[in-house]
Amino acid sequence: xxxxxxxxxxxxxxxxxxxxxxxxxxxxxxxxxxxxxxxxxxxxxxxxxxxxxxxxxxxxxxxxxxxxxxxxxxxxxxxxxxxxxxxxxxxxxxxxxxxxxxxxxxxxxxxxxxxxxxxxxxxxxxxxxxxxxxxxxxxxxxxxxxxxxxxxxxxxxxxxxxxxxxxxxxxxxxxxxxxxxxxxxxxxxxxxxxxxxxxxxxxxxxxxxxxxxxxxxxxxxxxxxxxxxxxxxxxxxxxxxxxxxxxxxxxxxxxxxxxxxxxxxxxxxxxxxxxxxxxxxxxxxxxxxxxxxxxxxxxxxxxxxxxxxxxxxxxxxxxxxxxxxxxxxxxxxxxxxxxxxxxxxx
Amino acid sequence: xxxxxxxxxxxxxxxxxxxxxxxxxxxxxxxxxxxxxxxxxxxxxxxxxxxxxxxxxxxxxxxxxxxxxxxxxxxxxxxxxxxxxxxxxxxxxxxxxxxxxxxxxxxxxxxxxxxxxxxxxxxxxxxxxxxxxxxxxxxxxxxxxxxxxxxxxxxxxxxxxxxxxxxxxxxxxxxxxxxxxxxxxxxxxxxxxxxxxxxxxxxxxxxxxxxxxxxxxxxxxxxxxxxxxxxxxxxxxxxxxxxxxxxxxxxxxxxxxxxxxxxxxxxxxxxxxxxxxxxxxxxxxxxxxxxxxxxxxxxxxxxxxxxxxxxxxxxxxxxxxxxxxxxxxxxxxxxxxxxxxxxxxx
Numbered sequence: 001x002x003x004x005x006x007x008x009x010x011x012x013x014x015x016x017x018x019x020x021x022x023x024x025x026x027x028x029x030x031x032x033x034x035x036x037x038x039x040x041x042x043x044x045x046x047x048x049x050x051x052x053x054x055x056x057x058x059x060x061x062x063x064x065x066x067x068x069x070x071x072x073x074x075x076x077x078x079x080x081x082x083x084x085x086x087x088x089x090x091x092x093x094x095x096x097x098x099x100x101x102x103x104x105x106x107x108x109x110x111x112x113x114x115x116x117x118x119x120x121x122x123x124x125x126x127x128x129x130x131x132x133x134x135x136x137x138x139x140x141x142x143x144x145x146x147x148x149x150x151x152x153x154x155x156x157x158x159x160x161x162x163x164x165x166x167x168x169x170x171x172x173x174x175x176x177x178x179x180x181x182x183x184x185x186x187x188x189x190x191x192x193x194x195x196x197x198x199x200x201x202x203x204x205x206x207x208x209x210x211x212x213x214x215x216x217x218x219x220x221x222x223x224x225x226x227x228x229x230x231x232x233x234x235x236x237x238x239x240x241x242x243x244x245x246x247x248x249x250x251x252x253x254x255x256x257x258x259x260x261x262x263x264x265x266x267x268x269x270x271x272x273x274x275x276x277x278x279x280x281x282x283x284x285x286x287x288x289x290x291x292x293x294x295x296x297x298x299x300x301x302x303x304x305x306x307x308x309x310x311x312x313x314x315x316x317x318x319x320x321x322x323x324x325x326x327x328x329x330x331x332x333x334x335x336x337x338x339x340x341x342x343x344x345x346x
Numbered sequence: 347x348x349x350x351x352x353x354x355x356x357x358x359x360x361x362x363x364x365x366x367x368x369x370x371x372x373x374x375x376x377x378x379x380x381x382x383x384x385x386x387x388x389x390x391x392x393x394x395x396x397x398x399x400x401x402x403x404x405x406x407x408x409x410x411x412x413x414x415x416x417x418x419x420x421x422x423x424x425x426x427x428x429x430x431x432x433x434x435x436x437x438x439x440x441x442x443x444x445x446x447x448x449x450x451x452x453x454x455x456x457x458x459x460x461x462x463x464x465x466x467x468x469x470x471x472x473x474x475x476x477x478x479x480x481x482x483x484x485x486x487x488x489x490x491x492x493x494x495x496x497x498x499x500x501x502x503x504x505x506x507x508x509x510x511x512x513x514x515x516x517x518x519x520x521x522x523x524x525x526x527x528x529x530x531x532x533x534x535x536x537x538x539x540x541x542x543x544x545x546x547x548x549x550x551x552x553x554x555x556x557x558x559x560x561x562x563x564x565x566x567x568x569x570x571x572x573x574x575x576x577x578x579x580x581x582x583x584x585x586x587x588x589x590x591x592x593x594x595x596x597x598x599x600x601x602x603x604x605x606x607x608x609x610x611x612x613x614x615x616x617x618x619x620x621x622x623x624x625x626x627x628x629x630x631x632x633x634x635x636x637x638x639x640x641x642x643x644x645x646x647x648x649x650x651x652x653x654x655x656x657x658x659x660x661x662x663x664x665x666x667x668x669x670x671x672x673x674x675x676x677x678x679x680x681x682x683x684x685x686x687x688x689x690x691x692x
Contacts, residue, residue, distance in 0.1 A: 164673045167636030171644065214612045214634060214667075249594030249613045266560045267595045288560060290513035298517065321560075327510045 005137035006070040007201065014202055014239035014260050016282055016314030022307055024340035025071035025141075026333060027243070027263075028323030029063040033330060036062050046091045050076050056125045057132070064138060067330065068337035071139045074126055074195070078145025078206055079153070081191045084118030085110045085183070087154065100157035102169065107180045115191045123198035130199030142200030142238070144191050146207035147184035147225050151177065163212055170221070177221075185225055189232040196238040204241040204263065205229060211246025218250040223257055230258030241284055245322065255281060266291075266321030270306050274313035282315030289320045292332030296339075299332060303339035351483035352416040353547065360548055360585035360606050362628055362660030368653055370686035371417035371487075372679060373589070373609075374669030375409040379676060382408050392437045396422050402471045403478070410484060413676065414683035417485045420472055420541070424491025424552055425499070427537045430464030431456045431529070433500065446503035448515065453526045461537045469544035476545030488546030488584070490537050492553035493530035493571050497523065509558055516567070523567075531571055535578040542584040550587040550609065551575060557592025564596040569603055576604030587630055591668065601627060612637075612667030616652050620659035628661030635666045638678030642685075645678060649685035 001020045004012065009023040030037055037059050041049055049055055056075045063069035079095045086109060090096050101107060116123065129140050153159065155166040155177070169177045192203045210222045222244075230240055242259035244250075248267045255262055255277055262281055264273055266288035277283050287302055294302070303318065310316035318340045324333065347366045350358065355369040376383055383405050387395055395401055402421045409415035425441045432455060436442050447453060462469065476486050499505065501512040501523070515523045538549045556568045568590075576586055588605035590596075594613045601608055601623055608627055610619055612634035623629050633648055640648070649664065656662035664686045670679065 162636060162668065162671065164636045164639070164671050167634065168639035168673070171637060171640035211613070215615050246592070246613075249615070267557070267592075269561050269595070288513065290508060290510045291517060293510070293514035294517035322508065325508065325510050327514070 007137050007139040010071050010139040010317065011201060011239065013315040013317050014241065014282055016279065019315070021343045022310070022316045022318045022340060023070045024318040024337050025069045025073065026063070026067075026320050026324055026336070027073075029067065029069050029073070029333070030059045030075045031324050032326040033324050033328040033333070034062060034066060035330075036066060046077065046093065047080075050080050051119075051121045053121050053124050053128065056121075057128045060125070060129055061132060064136070067333040068341070070337070070340075071141055072129055072133055073141040073143060073204070074122070074129065074200070076122060076125070076143070078143070078150065080122060081113070081115045081119050081144075081187055082150060082154075084113040084115070085187065092158075094159040095153045096158040097154060098157075100165070101154045101180065102165070104173070104176045104179070107176055107183070110180075110183055112183070113187065115187070116194050123194060126195055126198040126200055139201045140199060141202050141204055141241075142192065142195030142198075143204040143206060144188045144195075146205050146210065146229075147181045147188055148222055149207050149209045150184050150188075151180050152209040152212075154180070163209065170217070181221075181225055185228055189229055192229070192233045196234050200238055202239045202241060203233065204243055205259070206243050207247075208245045210244050211250070215250055215253075218247075219253055222250075223253050226257035226259065235260065241317075243284075251276065261315070261317065263317075263319065264321060268321075269309075271309035271312070274310045274316070277313040279314045281313070282317065283310050283313040284317040284319045286319070286321040287336065289322050289325055289328055292320075292324075292328050292336060294332070296331070296335035299335040300339040303336060304343065307340075307343050353483050353485040356417050356485040356663065357547060357585065359661040359663050360587065360628055362625065365661070367689045368656070368662045368664045368686065369416045370664040370683050371415045371419065372409070372413075372666050372670055372682070373419075375413065375415050375419070375679070376405045376421045377670050378672040379670050379674040379679070380408060380412060381676075382412060392423065392439065393426075396426050397465075397467045399467050399470050399474065402467075403474045406471070406475055407478060410482070413679040414687070416683070416686075417487055418475060418479055419487040419489060419550070420468070420475065420546070422468060422471070422489070424489070424496065426468060427459070427461045427465050427490075427533055428496060428500075430459040430461070431533065438504075440505040441499045442504040443500060444503075446511070447500045447526065448511070450519070450522045450525070453522055453529070456526075456529055458529075459533065461533070462540050469540060472541055472544040472546055485547045486545060487548050487550055487587075488538065488541030488544075489550040489552060490534045490541075492551050492556065492575075493527045493534055494568055495553050495555045496530050496534075497526050498555040498558075500526070509555065516563070527567075527571055531574055535575055538575070538579045542580050546584055548585045548587060549579065550589055551605070552589050554591045556590050557596070561596055561599075564593075564599055568596075569599050572603035572605065581606065587663075589630075597622065607661070607663065609663075609665065610667060614667075615655075617655035617658070620656045620662070623659040625660045627659070628663065629656050629659040630663040630665045632665070632667040633682065635668050635671055635674055638666075638670075638674050638682060640678070642677070642681035645681040646685040646688075649682060650689065653686075653689050
């Protein structure tokens with residue numbers, strides 16, 4: 001097969017069409033591990049960066065030339081569209097809420113919001129990125145946090161290992177949590193559709209905390225929400241990549257959530273996942289970000305193994321199993337994209 | 347079958363012999379959720395409590411009468427035997443090391459230590475507990491942290507979500523990490539055998555962090571270490587319960603590690619695990635500790651479901667999938683043990 005453009009390679013992989021080799025990008029590829037990112041970020045809070053169109057565009061584009069990524073993802077945070085609901089969110093550095101959402105009255109007081117009006121800068125960033133990328137034939141991804149993950153922070157008041165307060169709501173007042181999730185689903189659908197209209201060519205839904213649930217609860221609380229989002233966004237214009245962290249125990253349910261691509265963390269056996277995905281959907285992932293601390297030869301072997309294991313799926317996008325960490329060595333990221341680029345044509 | 351004593355019920359369940367019903371206890375059942383525990387603990391640091399024989403015995407025994415637990419586990423911490431290796435450990439509240447262990451020289455400087463000499467109070471606590479429990483026919487459990495989990499804190503310097511520094515050592519200097527694990531395995535084996543000699547009737551090995559590894563790494567780094575411990579401790583005197591947190595993706599490897607009982611977290615499908623365990627080993631678990639926030643009827647249904655799902659295994663010990671949390675409602679714990687006690691005779 002003739003060499004494809006990066007845009008063709010990514011979008012065809014998402015849809016399970018033939019490609020020359022798997023495309024490669026990395027979650028949180030524009031991040032603190034890059035000295036050039038830290039330079040742009042200096043003296044600016046994380047939230048300021050997200051609404052500073054110039055700087056957000058600049059750091060979003062950095063990974064193309066600095067580490068050889070083949071896709072750009074909007075620099076932003078999953079909590080950017082949330083404050084317009086009437087919720088105060090800080091970053092320390094994860095999202096924290098001085099006033100967590102724990103009662104029916106608080107949930108009912110949340111305001112419906114059109115992200116096009118409340119966070120117009122997000123779409124301006126997307127339009128500028130798309131303009132910058134079209135000529136280079138590099139694809140642009142948008143993203144959003146999944147309702148459950150947003151709700152987890154909002155109810156708990158911040159990150160947690162076990163989210164006991166969120167789960168107490170789930171067991172004691174399931175209707176309140178369902179109402180919160182429904183409102184967040186509306187927000188997420190509007191937000192992703194607005195990103196697609198503005199120029200995102202694929203979108204990724206991040207469900208970082210869904211994996212804290214047992215198998216039955218996952219089927220009850222998570223799958224219907226993922227399916228609803230998959231149905232309500234314009235997937236004919238932009239395929240949906242679903243990332244679930246810590247979901248190895250609910251692999252079949254992840255595959256069954258209506259997305260075009262399932263993005264797997266490093267604990268999932270890629271071979272097993274790809275066999276089960278088969279012709280139904282594509283897979284993304286799944287190198288442990290910590291494995292980028294290894295030498296280039298070991299990284300190359302890991303990339304080859306993952307690509308081989310992923311072959312039974314209709315398509316494969318090389319990525320990590322979790323975002324780049326502040327500790328991630330830049331040379332490890334380069335070794336990762338180099339290895340991806342030199343994969344033999346399938 | 348005639349009603350068994352709590353000791354018979356637990357030990358027979360561990361070994362897969364017939365019992366009247368599953369025994370019940372809870373990980374971290376002597377803990378901050380109990381007002382009576384907080385009263386004894388007042389003004390005392392966690393480490394002081396661990397070496398204060400009177401108070402450690404007192405809080406170890408509390409869950410029998412306060413919440414109806416049918417087994418006692420030594421009140422202590424997995425890091426208690428570690429400082430004698432020459433490592434300074436603080437609690438804040440999880441284990442933290444001002445000087446993490448990251449070089450070959452540091453690993454080689456670790457001192458071999460006989461826990462009988464370095465932490466004699468642990469065995470005094472066990473002897474006193476056993477004396478107090480024998481008449482009541484309630485079994486006594488000892489425990490230790492698994493080498494990988496101890497090493498995780500020691501290398502990282504404290505808890506972490508992804509343990510990037512530990513994993514960097516795994517990828518860059520595997521020999522140094524293997525040496526550290528070998529030394530910790532020696533310590534753990536001596537420590538568990540000394541607990542068994544002092545009167546522990548079963549022992550639980552806690553591998554809280556093994557689940558951060560992918561399937562291949564788990565087989566390479568964790569399984570041989572678990573097997574070695576299972577072989578080197580006196581399992582004819584005290585069966586071995588192995589607890590792995592976050593290990594749903596390596597279920598077969600957990601079952602294959604040579605323990606008598608596998609203790610499962612709430613993300614593992616109990617039915618699936620019990621079928622695979624079959625006549626080979628017993629299962630323990632696995633209610634989500636956060637589910638103790640539910641009402642007593644819901645807790646009863648969950649207990650019945652877990653007990654039913656666990657039947658294909660040769661034995662089942664009712665427990666949580668993780669330790670009790672400070673937020674755990676005492677009445678939820680009572681509802682849990684009540685439900686266990688009223689399970690129909692198998």
